[in-house]
Amino acid sequence: MRMAEKKYEGYPKEAPGTHLRTSDIREKKVSYTWWEPEVQYAWSVGHAMSEFLKGLKQGKILGIHCKRCKRVITPPRSFCEYCYGPTDEWIELPDTGIIETYSISYLDPNANRIEEPILIGVIDIDGADEHHGFMHYFGEMSKDEIKIGMKVKAVWKPENEREGAITDIKYFKPLRGGE
Amino acid sequence: MTFGEKQTDPTAPTHWRGNMQADYLYPNGAAGDKFFQHLKNNDSFLACTCKKCNKTFCPPRLYCEDCFEEIPDNAWKEVSTTGTVRLFTIANLDAHGEKLENPKVMALIDIENTDGAILGTIDLVDLNKDYSGLKVRAVLRPLGQREGTIKDIIHWELV
Amino acid sequence: MKKDVAVLGAGMTLFRRRLKETGKELSYLAAKQAMEEAGIQKDEIDMVVMGTAPDAFDGIHMKGENLLDGAAGANKPYVRVFNGGGTGVFAPIAGWWHVASGVADVCLVVCEEKMGSCYPHPQTAFRHIWDPILDRPLNPNLVWLFAMEMNRYMTVHNIKKEDIARIAVKNKRNAVGHPCAQLADPNITVDDVLNSEVMAWPVQRLDISPPSDGAAAIVYCSKDVVGKYTDDPIYVGGVGWNIDSTMWTNRDLYFPRYVALAAKMCYKMAGIHNPTKDIDFAEPYDPFDYKEAHHTEGLLLCKKGEAPLLTKEGVTARDGDLPICPSGGLLGVGNPIAATMGQKVCELYWQLAGKAGKRQIPGDPRVGVGQAWGDIMQMATVIALRRG
DSSP, X not given: OOOOOOOOSSSSOOXXXXXXXXXXXXXXXXXXXXXXXOEEEEEEOHHHHHHHHHHXXXXXXXXXXXXXTTEEESSOOSBOTTTOXXXXXXXXXXXXXXXXXXXXXXXXXXXXXXXXXXXXXXXXXXXXXXXXXXXXXXXXXXXXTOOTTOEEEEEEOOGGGOOSSGGGEEEEEEOOTTO | XXXXXXXXXXXXXXXXXXEEOOEEEEEOHHHHHHHHHHHXXXXXXXEEEOTTTOOEESSOOSBOTTTOOBOOGGGEEEEOSEEEEEEEEEEEEOTTSOEEEEEXXXXXXXXXXSSOEEEEEESOOOTTOOOTXXXXXXXXXXXXXXXXXGGGEEEEEEO | OOOOEEEEEEEEOOOBSSBSSOXXXXXXXXXHHHHHHHTOOGGGOOEEEEEOOOHHHHTOTTXXXXXXXXXXXXXXXXXXXXXXXTHHHHHHHHHHHHHHTTSXXXXXXXXXXXXXXXXXXXXXXXXXXXXXXXXXXXXXXXXXXXXXXXXXXXXXXXXXXXXXXXXXHHHHHHGGGOTTOSSOOTTOOXXXXXXXXXXXXXXXXXXXXXXXXXXXXXXXXXXXXXXXXXXXXXXXXXXXXXXXXXXXXXXXXXXXXXXXXXXXXHHHHXXXXXXXXXXXXXXXXXXXXXXXXHHHHHTTSSOTTOHHHHXXXXXXXXXXXSOBOTTOHHHHHOBOGGGGHIIIIIHHHHHHTTOOGGGOOSSOOOEEEEEEEETTTTEEEEEEEEEO
């Protein structure tokens, strides 16, 4: 049953394996077994993330200070991964920042093609150390306007719709003069 | 000071719920496809023998794991769908830990004329019976309704 | 005292989007090929290392244990290692530990992946790599992550898209000499890449390597016993590995510092003091075309921001001064995560041994470096092989 009939000059001398095309599966030319596993999780958020999510529910972005590294970190954590010590005081940060990087996606979360692109990226939050922030959507701007370094501000869900989740922020919009 | 802080707010979030959602399509393999395509159209199993150590595999394999040699096509043969119960247990709970309406007899069945075994259920449930060593035969889906998976064996019956 | 470790043989299966064989069968086909080239039988193998990336792709929990009999692991000391995409070079590093420490004279390393089992697309399994609290509620698509890194890299260094697209063209053309190649294309041009569908700007369809099924294997032996098998051994010169924090939004992504740290560790061990002069060719990990450039800079083979220029000037072609990805890389041959060991390590061996056939680099290469990259832009694994 050796699959590789052809021999090549040089190595590897053969490429054993049988290509299975989508049509082979659709037309049931090969047998296969189908399985849909169901796995549910309840992840512990941890103390630091618990406070951060609570802050989001209240319409605040929280950071935490590491006094040894002298850095303000967001998203906050219970210990600093660089000096490996516990983090110190909580700091409330403004809900503004600058765009660190972004992408203009023509794929939706399920990898289906979409006409109107999704704008996604990383925001460096003001008040935290450089390159400290988190990922979120961008809105109220076009794909031609978006650029690295643009100043942005969070747009929040109304208070009664917030649940203590990263999605309590709907997206970040451009911070135009006077705001 | 998160490690040193007291947790005094009972409404603070403690967990985040979610799932790991993915579906799988497992091709039965080079050897597996041959076995299941045969079972789809015949009321018998296929087995194969390693030329070096003479071990007969059922379900059959591409290679012998001990000798690490490929088993050629001419070392395959047809065997009947009969066997002997090597081990069994009576199951009272399902895969999620819920009580089964009717207990099931799960057994490991040594396939006749081979060194291999297949897992299956036995259709006669007798809580006091010792099934070890009993002869069984596979009850297959009707020809034409088989899909080419292990579920083509509905269960095993005592002979 | 560490022992010198030699490579005796290597093997690879076909790489395709979906293969009929099970993971065990693929492992067998690659392992058997490597053992035949090395001239060894199963009972001469002391220990086995299996490298395979997330269980979620094959869809078999504890798949290291599932695959072992196809990797000649039955009744042997066996271990499975995994760090995402870095596994393709990490598994041979783990194999090296086994022999360099003296506990094994002969060690087989097998890498396998079946991404085709995850239906409809391995993207579904990749979704679970994101942090469940901060990232997953935003429903991110994995391509977005690399698009953001690519954007940062291009913006900081002011690199044009066509200079990056040229890398995809080079690799897909290089792959024409590879029997296992999934996407070899002798006629592809920069315009083809630039006109391909935009997935998540700046990433376009032809910038990305495909998901694949496949397996690869390599056989190591200690210098103590190498004389039994060959008079012209290829040795492992050095190994290095390093990982950066998962908090990727807290790092500037324009330079992979973890690759530089892993490379420094490897070069120190290998006695490579001047990478641009001492290294003859390299196989950096190229799941995207910009990644080859990013990693070439991480491997300290050129200044930051200059890697795309090397390809523009022909330096990285097979007949250039510093051939990069002569195998065709992941862009040309395919990307079955861990089994990319076939392009990143097996290729180094075949090139140094003069056995690469149509892909052979001219001249007399003596030192080659392979690198892999994994997890959320965190893991770097580097290996250097040398002749004699």
